[in-house]
Amino acid sequence: MSALKEASRSLADPEDALFDGDFMERLARLEIVAKRVFGGDRRGERRSKRLGAGIEFADHRSYVPGDDFRHIDWNIYGRLGKLLLRLFEEEEDVTVTVLVDTSRSMALGEPPRLRTGLRLAAAMSYIALAHLDRAQVATFGEGIGPRLRPARGKSQIFRILSFLRTVEATGETRFSDAVRAFVHQAPRAGPVILLSDLYAQDGYEEGLERLLHHGFEPLVVHLMDPRDATPELLGDVELIDCETGERRELTISPATLQRFERAYGSWIEGVRSFCKNRRVAHFEADCRQPFDQIMMELLRTGEFTR
Amino acid sequence: MSWMGIDPSTLAWAGGALALALVLLHVLRVRRRTVWVAHAPLWFALEREGRASALMRRLRRLWSLLLLLAIGAAILAALGDPRPVDQSLLGFSPEQRPPVRHTLLLVDTSASMDAEEAGVTRFERSVASARELIAAHANNPEQRWMIASMGRRITPRTLWTRDHEVAEEALAALLAEGPGDHALDPAHAQRTVSSVLAGREGAEAVLFTDGAFEPSATPYAFSGRVVTSRTGNLSMEAFNVRPALDGSSSYSILAAVRNHLDRPVKATLMLYAKDDARSAKDFVSPEQIVTSREIEVPAKGVKRTVMSDVLFTGDRLAARVVMDPSIDAMDGLPRDDVAVAVVPPRRPLRVQLVGPDDLFVSASLLTLEGIDLETRSAEEYAGPEGFDVTVIHRSAVDLSAPGNYLLIDPPPSEELRHKRIHKRPRITRVNRDHPVTRGLEFVDASIERATVIAPRSGDQVLIRAEGGTPLVFTRTLEQGARRLLVLAFSPRDSLVPLRYAFPLMMVQSLAWFSPQAEGLVPTRRTGAVLSVATTLPPGPVLMRAPGEVETTAVRRIGDRVHFTGSQVGIYELWSEGSEPTERELIALNLMDGAESRLDDRAALKPHETPEPWRAPERPWPGSPWRLLLIIACGLLALEWWTWHRRITA
Numbered sequence: 001m002s003a004l005k006e007a008s009r010s011l012a013d014p015e016d017a018l019f020d021g022d023f024m025e026r027l028a029r030l031e032i033v034a035k036r037v038f039g040g041d042r043r044g045e046r047r048s049k050r051l052g053a054g055i056e057f058a059d060h061r062s063y064v065p066g067d068d069f070r071h072i073d074w075n076i077y078g079r080l081g082k083l084l085l086r087l088f089e090e091e092e093d094v095t096v097t098v099l100v101d102t103s104r105s106m107a108l109g110e111p112p113r114l115r116t117g118l119r120l121a122a123a124m125s126y127i128a129l130a131h132l133d134r135a136q137v138a139t140f141g142e143g144i145g146p147r148l149r150p151a152r153g154k155s156q157i158f159r160i161l162s163f164l165r166t167v168e169a170t171g172e173t174r175f176s177d178a179v180r181a182f183v184h185q186a187p188r189a190g191p192v193i194l195l196s197d198l199y200a201q202d203g204y205e206e207g208l209e210r211l212l213h214h215g216f217e218p219l220v221v222h223l224m225d226p227r228d229a230t231p232e233l234l235g236d237v238e239l240i241d242c243e244t245g246e247r248r249e250l251t252i253s254p255a256t257l258q259r260f261e262r263a264y265g266s267w268i269e270g271v272r273s274f275c276k277n278r279r280v281a282h283f284e285a286d287c288r289q290p291f292d293q294i295m296m297e298l299l300r301t302g303e304f305t306r
Numbered sequence: 307m308s309w310m311g312i313d314p315s316t317l318a319w320a321g322g323a324l325a326l327a328l329v330l331l332h333v334l335r336v337r338r339r340t341v342w343v344a345h346a347p348l349w350f351a352l353e354r355e356g357r358a359s360a361l362m363r364r365l366r367r368l369w370s371l372l373l374l375l376a377i378g379a380a381i382l383a384a385l386g387d388p389r390p391v392d393q394s395l396l397g398f399s400p401e402q403r404p405p406v407r408h409t410l411l412l413v414d415t416s417a418s419m420d421a422e423e424a425g426v427t428r429f430e431r432s433v434a435s436a437r438e439l440i441a442a443h444a445n446n447p448e449q450r451w452m453i454a455s456m457g458r459r460i461t462p463r464t465l466w467t468r469d470h471e472v473a474e475e476a477l478a479a480l481l482a483e484g485p486g487d488h489a490l491d492p493a494h495a496q497r498t499v500s501s502v503l504a505g506r507e508g509a510e511a512v513l514f515t516d517g518a519f520e521p522s523a524t525p526y527a528f529s530g531r532v533v534t535s536r537t538g539n540l541s542m543e544a545f546n547v548r549p550a551l552d553g554s555s556s557y558s559i560l561a562a563v564r565n566h567l568d569r570p571v572k573a574t575l576m577l578y579a580k581d582d583a584r585s586a587k588d589f590v591s592p593e594q595i596v597t598s599r600e601i602e603v604p605a606k607g608v609k610r611t612v613m614s615d616v617l618f619t620g621d622r623l624a625a626r627v628v629m630d631p632s633i634d635a636m637d638g639l640p641r642d643d644v645a646v647a648v649v650p651p652r653r654p655l656r657v658q659l660v661g662p663d664d665l666f667v668s669a670s671l672l673t674l675e676g677i678d679l680e681t682r683s684a685e686e687y688a689g690p691e692g693f694d695v696t697v698i699h700r701s702a703v704d705l706s707a708p709g710n711y712l713l714i715d716p717p718p719s720e721e722l723r724h725k726r727i728h729k730r731p732r733i734t735r736v737n738r739d740h741p742v743t744r745g746l747e748f749v750d751a752s753i754e755r756a757t758v759i760a761p762r763s764g765d766q767v768l769i770r771a772e773g774g775t776p777l778v779f780t781r782t783l784e785q786g787a788r789r790l791l792v793l794a795f796s797p798r799d800s801l802v803p804l805r806y807a808f809p810l811m812m813v814q815s816l817a818w819f820s821p822q823a824e825g826l827v828p829t830r831r832t833g834a835v836l837s838v839a840t841t842l843p844p845g846p847v848l849m850r851a852p853g854e855v856e857t858t859a860v861r862r863i864g865d866r867v868h869f870t871g872s873q874v875g876i877y878e879l880w881s882e883g884s885e886p887t888e889r890e891l892i893a894l895n896l897m898d899g900a901e902s903r904l905d906d907r908a909a910l911k912p913h914e915t916p917e918p919w920r921a922p923e924r925p926w927p928g929s930p931w932r933l934l935l936i937i938a939c940g941l942l943a944l945e946w947w948t949w950h951r952r953i954t955a
Contacts, residue, residue, distance in 0.1 A: 105344035199345035228344060238338040241346030248350055249338055256352055263348055 060084040094190045095136060095150045096128035097216075099182070100167065101196030101223075102139040104243045107169035109225040109287055116287040116294065117195040117223050118164045123295060124193050124304075125160045129153060137163060140178035141171040144185065172243040175200035179207035189215035193304070197223045198271060201243065205274060212278060219281040219304055222271060226286060229264050233257070309386045317386045324378045332371045373941055380938035404919045406448040407508035408466060410499060411436050411473070412456040412528060413480055414515035416490040417896050421516065421638040421904050423535035429485045431533040432514035433477050439512065439531075439915065440477075444470045446919040452502065455480055456513065457872070458491045458833040460498040486872040487641060487894075488833025489901040490519045492526065492908070499527040512913045517906030530910030537638030538567040541902035543608050545625045545645035545895065546829060549652050550615060550817075557649065559613040563627045565603035566903050572630040575599045575611065579618040585852035585875040586644040589624035596623070621649045621891065622876050642902045646876055647829060648891040654678040655816060660687045661699030666803035667714060670812040671697065677816070695819045700796060708787040710819040715757070715796035721783065722792065723760040731756045731771030731795070741818045742791065743768045743778070746807040753777070754799035759792065778811075791815050832871050832894045840867050840890055842881040850878045 063072060063083035073086045098121045106114035121137055128135040129152070137160055138147035148163050175196070182192075192211055198204040198220075211218045233252045240247050250256070268284075275282035281303035285294050298304055309317070343349060413436060419429040436453075443449045453463040453476040463476040495513075503509035511528035518534075544562035549555075565571055577596040578589040596618040603609040624646045629637045637643065659668055659681045671679055680693075684701040690709025698705075702717040718724040733748050748769065758775050761767075769778040781790040797803045830836055840847065840862070847860040847867050852875025860879060861868045871877055871894040880889045896902075 108342065108344045197344065201347075225344075231343075233341060236336060236338045237341045239346055239349050240340060240342050242342045242344055244346070246346060246350075248346065250349060250352070259352055260348065263351060267348065 059087040061087055095134040095186075095188060096124070096190060097150075097182075097186070097192045098124050098135065098137045099178075099192055099194045099196070100137065100139045100164075101141070101173060101175075101194075101198075102145055102167055102169050103141045103171055103173035103199070104169050105173065105197055105199045106223070108242060109227070111287060112169070113197050113223040113225060113287050114167070114169050116285060116291065117221075118167060119291050120195050120221055120285070120294070120298075121193075122157070122161055122164055126154070126157050129156055129160075135160065138182065139167055140173075140175070140182070142174045143178050144181040150187075173200040174202055175204050175207035176202045176210065179210045183210060183214040183216065186214075186216075190217070191219060192216045193219045193221065195221045195223060199243070204271065208274070208278070208280060212280070220271075220275055220283070221298070221304075222282065222284045223287055224268075224284050225288065227288075229268070230261060231257070309388055312385050312387075314386065317382055320385075321379065321382050324382060325375060328374045328378050329371065332367075332374055336367050336370075373944070377938050377941045380934050380941065384934040384938065404446045404448040404921070405508060405916075406450075407443070407446065407510070407916075408450050408452070408503065408506040409439075409443075410452045410454060410502055410509075410511040410528070411439070411477075412454050412460065412495070412499070412511060412513040412515075413477070414490060414513060415455045415457045415480070415483075415485045415488075416518070417485060417487050417641055417898075417901050418490075418516055418518040418639060418904050419485040420641050421518075421535060421537055421539070422640075423537055423636075423638070427485075428516045428533050428535065430481065432516075432531070433481045435531050435533060436477055436512075436514050437474065440470050440473050442915065442918045445921055449919075453477060453480070454502075456490065456495050456515075457486055457488045458494065458870075460495050460502075462502075486833065487874040487896045488831075488872055489896075489898045490515070491833075492519055492522055496522070496524070496527050503527070510913075513910065515908065515910070516904065517908035517910060518901065518904050519908050520900055521907060521909045526910060528910075529913035530908065531913050532906055532908075532910060534904075534906045535638065537904055538635045539638045539642070539902055539904050540565055540567075540571065540573055540603065540627050540629050541639065541642035541899070542625060542627055542645035542895070542897055543899060544610070544829075544897065545647050547616075547623050547647045547649050549650065555652075556615040556617050557623075559616050559623070559625070560610070561613070561625050561645075562608050562610040563601060563603050564608045564899055564902065565605060567605060567635055569605045569635075570602055570607075571633050571635060572600065572602050574628045574630070575601050575613075576626045576628065577613070577616065577618075578624040578626065579620045580622060580624075581620040583622050583624070583876065584850070584878065585873065586624060586626075586641075586646065587853070588875075589622075589646065590626055590644065601627075621651070622893075623647045623649055638904050639902060641874065642896050642898075644874060645829070645895045645897060646874060646893045648876065648893045652676055655695065656680075656693045657695045657697060657816065658682060658687075658690075658693045659697045659699065660684055660703060661697075661701040661714075664699055664798065666797050666808075667697070667699050667812075670803070670809040671816070673809045674813045674816055695816050705788070705790075708784065709789075711788065711790045712793075712815055712819070713790060714793045716759075716792060716794075721781070721790065725758045725760050728756045728758050728771060728773070728775045730754065731773075731775050731777060733769055733777065734772045735770040737766075737768045740766070740768050740780075742780070742811060742814050744814065746811055746814075748802065748805065748807055750801060751805070752801040753795050756795035759794055789819065791818065829893050829895050829897070831898065832874055832896055835868065835870050836892075836894075837866050837868050838892060840865055840879065842867075842879065842888065842890060843884050844881070845884075846882045847879055848882055852876060 060073060060076065061084065063085050067085050071085050071087075073084050076082060076084045100117050100121045102114065106112065106117060125135040125137055132152065134150040134152050135156065136148055136150040139145035146163070146167070148160060151159065173196070196204070200207070208218055208220070234254070234257070236249070236251050238247055238249050272282060274280075281301075283298055283301055283304065285298065312320070413429075413432055415429070419427065419432065421428050440451060447468060450466045450468050451464065451470065451473040452466050453473050455461045455463060463480060464472055467473060499511045503511060513528045513530045515530055515532060516534045517530065517532045541564050542561070543564040544560065546560045547557050548560075550558050559577060561575055563573060563575065576598040578591070578594045579596045580589055580594045583589045583594075597613065597616055599611065599613055601609050601611055624644055626644045628643070629635065654676045655674065656678045657671060657680070659671065659679060661684060663681070668679070668681065671677060684703055687701070687703045689704070689707045690696040690711065691707065693709070695710045695712055697712040697714065698716065699714045700717065702719065705711055705719060705721050713722070716722050731753050733751055733753075736743050736746060736748060738744055738746070756771065756775060756777055761776065761779075762781060765776070765779050765781050767776040767779040769776075771777050775794075777794050779792055779794075781792065782788070783790065797808065802808050830838070847862045848857045849860045849869060850857050851871060852873050867879060874894060874896050877892045877894060878889050879892065
């Protein structure tokens with residue numbers, strides 16, 4: 001634990017000391033929630049679809065030569081005279097994927113949304129590693145960007161943090177294309193924690209549908225800046241989309257602002273209802289709040305960790 | 307339509323500049339801010355909704371610009387103060403246009419304006435009168451003033467101005483300067499005034515004066531406001547100084563005092579000397595009095611007086627006449643009571659003594675101050691050229707050359723024919739009125755023998771012996787070209803050299819011949835353009851006027867300098883870079899009898915003050931430009947209100 005504290009100190013932002021040792025210890029006691037059971041490669045702490053050397057009884061099957069005599073259920077043999085073998089559930093690990101949106105829109109806001117996203121990515125990765133799960137971090141924009149291979153063990157957090165430090169906001173958001181590429185490259189399904197502002201040029205819906213379709217369990221952390229909902233704009237302005245660079249001249253009056261707020265509210269409501277209808281965990285993170293508070297609220301929901 | 311304010315051409319220029327500035331400001335104002343947004347599609351959807359009103363928005367911007375331009379035009383029009391020809395059409399009562407007037411105010415700054423009565427000078431009363439005139443017409447926007455001072459010439463103090471405060475300031479400056487020490491020249495003023503007023507509407511010139519100048523035969527180009535006072539005056543009419551003719555270090559002073567009163571007055575003439583004095587104020591101090599003399603000046607007449615044997619040091623002298631305080635009259639103009647003079651420099655008297663060496667003779671000559679004596683024999687004698695006096699002692703030399711000859715016991719010659727010898731002559735008569743023998747007493751002369759020289763017509767015998775024998779006499783030949791003073795006896799054959807009268811007679815003889823009599827330094831008048839010969843080293847000439855600390859450059863052409871002095875006193879001139887001692891002094895005096903005569907005799911046409919113009923009373927906002935201003939302000943408020951309702955970023 002002392003090594004972990006040391007690492008957290010070295011990686012922490014010197015200004016707010018976010019990843020201090022105590023915080024990391026609290027993270028270590030949490031576990032990423034996976035409502036579904038996923039198959040893993042190695043033994044872990046999660047139930048798996050496989051039957052093996054676990055301690056949870058799963059089923060019986062007929063004895064075939066070669067089976068281990070120790071697993072014959074002699075009680076059944078005594079009552080029924082049949083040689084049945086006791087089967088146990090195998091406990092395996094799962095691969096937790098953290099997908100971080102690195103489009104240019106993530107660079108806006110004060111503080112930038114990407115900063116909050118990267119910190120959340122680090123925190124969620126550590127939670128996964130602490131429970132012997134595999135954690136992988138991938139970025140996306142117009143497609144899948146730089147990514148880390150799935151890794152196991154707490155010591156891998158150093159690698160993840162180093163990776164996250166190199167991430168920069170660039171390009172547009174093509175979420176659907178990125179998910180398409182991701183599901184084809186992923187070796188097996190598992191929880192996918194999506195850290196994004198959901199400002200995708202092609203929408204967020206198709207990408208999430210595709211994840212669900214391929215057996216992944218998306219957990220959506222919606223990185224929001226309240227100023228997006230109530231912008232301080234008035235008068236003649238030239239709006240530029242920070243991702244596409246598209247320009248439009250607009251005269252913003254109080255009435256226009258009201259219309260925009262209504263439109264933005266309905267868009268947010270659409271995100272919420274989409275996630276709710278598909279039983280996708282959804283959390284709205286206010287990036288202006290201190291990160292500690294964001295984490296506490298995230299943990300308090302119980303949909304991401306337990 | 308007539309423009310009462312700024313003229314239309316200026317308005318056009320100002321309008322162009324204002325329109326350009328307004329368009330520029332408008333463009334800057336409607337320039338869009340660039341805003342980066344995270345997810346523009348949400349905004350773009352709104353933009354599609356509002357596209358239908360884009361044309362209206364553009365029209366609003368154009369309307370805003372037009373409003374701005376309209377506001378600018380209205381303000382400019384207000385500044386131009388337009389008036390319709392028939393104002394009654396707009397509901398305004400017809401306005402009477404103020405009369406256009408150009409008034410040239412001339413303030414007499416001659417010396418007589420300094421005459422004082424009851425503690426107020428004529429000049430102060432003139433300025434006050436001018437101020438009254440300006441104040442009376444301050445309401446007339448078409449009244450233009452020009453202030454000028456008038457002495458020997460007219461000096462403008464302002465341009466034509468409608469701002470009466472500018473005129474007031476010029477009068478205040480004039481009052482601070484006061485009148486000068488010069489006379490008035492109405493003839494010169496006539497031409498200048500005509501030139502200044504030519505072609506101007508409502509032109510007139512008013513001279514504020516005391517009228518103390520001679521009337522002109524031709525009508526004046528100006529009317530007058532005469533301020534005068536009942537006062538008499540004593541003035542210095544002439545003043546000069548020259549070294550005494552008797553060879554002493556004393557001086558002779560010539561002074562003339564004029565009395566402008568109807569009765570004779572007693573006065574005291576005081577002389578002041580001071581080395582570094584320049585103005586009259588520098589001289590007049592009890593410590594610097596050299597001498598004084600009581601004089602009586604006849605009514606309306608001049609008293610001339612010569613003060614001899616005046617001793618003082620320095621090269622500057624001043625005279626001041628002071629009326630006897632017991633006289634019930636007033637000396638109205640103090641500044642003409644003082645005159646200054648530059649003392650001419652003394653130059654050594656060049657004397658040659660021809661003949662055998664005689665201690666009595668040579669010693670007696672050397673008793674004279676400032677003598678340059680050369681002794682030579684009869685053989686060495688080459689004539690009188692280069693010497694002021696040639697003393698010939700018992701020597702036969704040529705006397706035909708023009709010159710001054712003092713002959714002691716002369717041998718017979720063409721000019722001096724000997725008749726006989728008069729043994730033991732006894733002095734019976736001495737002409738004590740003659741400069742040579744003035745004040746001398748010859749007692750026990752014991753002359754052994756004297757030569758009786760044949761007299762000629764015109765001889766003036768100064769010392770005579772019994773029987774009419776001339777012992778000392780003067781003779782003038784060739785109409786003064788040769789002057790002879792003859793001692794018909796030898797001093798060695800008498801006791802005369804042992805008497806104190808002998809050296810005195812020798813000194814007075816030389817003084818009689820002396821060229822110092824020509825040493826008067828001319829005095830000059832203030833206010834006149836002077837052209838004075840100078841011996842200063844080549845180069846620019848600087849001058850320091852009386853009462854001034856600063857120096858001024860003087861125009862020099864060849865060996866003459868040209869300048870005008872306005873103050874009585876000593877003017878110092880020197881070459882730039884020369885030694886401080888190498889200075890020339892020039893005395894300037896008022897000494898103008900006409901200027902010192904203080905009565906009004908100019909016969910000026912009195913100035914008739916026109917009725918002051920009064921602006922008609924009109925209720926506010928009676929003037930069209932005020933209405934325009936209100937409209938402009940209304941438009942401005944409207945534009946501001948609409949703009950800020952619509953765009954506030």
